Amino acid sequence: MLRGSDLRVTRPRLAVLNAVYDHPHADTRSIIGAVRDGLGEVSHQAVYDVLHALTDAGLVRHIQPPGSVARYESRVGDNHHHIVCRSCGAITDVDCAVGTAPCMTASDDRGYAIDECEVVYRGLCPACSNAGAPDQPQ
Ligand SMILES: [Zn+2]
Ligand SMILES: [Zn+2]
Numbered sequence: 001m002l003r004g005s006d007l008r009v010t011r012p013r014l015a016v017l018n019a020v021y022d023h024p025h026a027d028t029r030s031i032i033g034a035v036r037d038g039l040g041e042v043s044h045q046a047v048y049d050v051l052h053a054l055t056d057a058g059l060v061r062h063i064q065p066p067g068s069v070a071r072y073e074s075r076v077g078d079n080h081h082h083i084v085c086r087s088c089g090a091i092t093d094v095d096c097a098v099g100t101a102p103c104m105t106a107s108d109d110r111g112y113a114i115d116e117c118e119v120v121y122r123g124l125c126p127a128c129s130n131a132g133a134p135d136q137p138q
Contacts, residue, residue: 005057015039016050020060021074025082025091028070065091065120079117085125094121 001017002009012035019034020026026034032047051072054060061076065084068091075093083092106114 007057012046012050020072024073025071081119083121085128086122087124087128090125
């Protein structure tokens with residue numbers, strides 16, 4: 001994948017790519033943790049730099065639901081959306097709303113050439129709704 005994107009294959013790049021594949025929607029802190037488990041000491045800056053390079057190359061997708069820190073995932077290029085649990089913060093992929101990406105057709109594009117849109121669904125994940133706990137806003 002790295003070679004296909006004209007990125008030199010380095011151990012940090014491989015480690016970060018693996019971490020994103022193994023931990024969908026991981027935030028930077030957990031990606032750094034996973035990379036260190038495999039490689040030993042790696043600087044935060046090195047991991048940030050690799051994440052930016054991979055994102056720019058389109059190999060990983062950067063998402064940042066409102067109220068959340070930046071997160072990364074390996075599922076790219078399909079304009080899928082996310083459901084965020086209001087209680088525990090769990091994030092789940094959800095395919096685009098039915099139809100052919102209807103959300104891409106804004107009711108009024110205001111003259112912009114729109115090529116991306118982001119929808120965040122919010123609610124309670126199954127574990128949280130089964131727990132029957134009262135809604136605890138974060
Ligand atoms: Zn939850
Ligand atoms: Zn996702």
